[in-house]
Amino acid sequence: MGEDLWKRAFPGPERGVPLLVLLGLLFLPLLARSSDYVLSIFTHALILATLALAWNILGASGSISLGHAAFFGVGAYGSALLSADFAISPWLTIPLGGLVAAALAAVMGLICRRLRGAYFALATLAFVEIPKVITDNWDGLTRGSLGLVGLPGLPAFHLGPWHVNIARSMSASYYLVLVYTLVVVFLVALVWESNLGLALHAVREEETAARAAGVHMDRYRLFSLLLSAFVTGVSGAVYVHLTRYTAPGLAYSLHFSAVPVIFALCGGRFTVLGPALAALLLYPVDQFIFNPLLPAGHEFLYGLVLVLAVLFLPGGFWGALRRSP
């Protein structure tokens, strides 16, 4: 069945690309020149890849969210506060952070149930301000705008004969995030190829026809929003325990709302892997090439690539290599 899924997901000769990318990622820390700096860039790129993948679970239903930083932020804060104030292991608080994000998404989903297209997108953009303002001002709970420092890192553990200390080793952090990314890829592929994904694609393509064919649209749209928010929240939680500090301006930064959209649109929002591949290509290019050249305005790269993709490759570059979903 697994092989079947692989062949259905990749019918053409482009089948080799994800395997090559995966091999490159697996051996990256072993390459002679991979400094901690290089690894930290790729760790961040993988986190962004999970955000783009998660964003596209909702994207599959045709909804464009411009506010996923809300879920990233509450996931990060939820996990950070639970682990710091209640001394719960981050391994446990990370999924709890995802649940906090999903709870917030449930509120948002019920409020925005009737909104579509640009109206939904604008509502999500505004919605980020709600958790951000609360976090910024509820000093007793969140320490307000001072942010949180010295947060618990991920505890060391034994994996067979190896002692893995994520807080001390950049390559251990990197591999942890890589494994997490693969889990997210698998999850998205499973949703995409299941009947659940079929419902989301149908609603995206033709809402009226989907409902007339028996698709309970509100249920599937809400489910995709909850799942998308959950994964985004988990990513925020993983991120906060790696960096071990956060602040409202960082956790709810526009960056985490905008970047998943850009990666999904550039990579291919009608594909499973397009958003992740775009993250792994564009973020390192931005950091290694454009950031040193233009420290102040290097993110113009994203705007430029986005405009080019929308104008010339509406299905994204990975979408252009692929056949229909």
Next chain:
Amino acid sequence: MTLLRLEGLGKQFGEIWALRDLHFTVAEGEIVGLVGPNGAGKTTLFNLISGRLKPTTGRILFGDQEITGGEPHKVCHLGIGRTFQSSRPFARLTTLKNVLVGRVFGKTFRFRARREDLEAAREILDVVGLLHKADTPAGSLTPSEQRRLDLARALATRPRLLLLDEVAAGFSPVAVKQAVGLVRRVQERGVTLFIIDHFLNLSLRVSDRLLALDHGEKAAEGAPPEVMRNREVIRAYLGLRHEGDH
């Protein structure tokens, strides 16, 4: 046995009654044609039955259940399928997946499509003559193929009553003949049909009865030849010229 009963059904848009106080029944196994000029309220009636619009007045009964104002997916689950005046394919999905949506969601939901669902979807594509296009994205089918795909997707939901909105509009005489055969095959599967047919090219050949609407009200109902001789119907389609008072 009565399958569909409309009791005093009406729909008002602002000041205008698109449909007013309509009483009508469709019996199980029948083919009923719904005719009338533009703006007569034909598509409004279908939208009311399928739950896309909520009626202003009246009730809709399907079998022994009241479905007035029910949500579209629930109406579908109860056994009413429909097609659209301008076809609405899931353009980026393959033709097969379009039909699979109807098969998988038309009655009960399962997380993964089973082999039998795929086989059922293929069988229905074969009925409408699109099996050779199973792996083509629906968006690149021709308009007449997309109409047949609409029909296939509705059939896949396993309806007892099928509402066909202008399936044969714009078809060549040969294609209309094929559509007649298709409608007959659908009827043989035990499906009751309610067919909107503005240009009368399909319904006159297949219908057991006709319902004629004009300006949202019933102009006539009965056997096709009778209805077509009806003065009100002729006036609605052709105007009053032959009566000499205009």
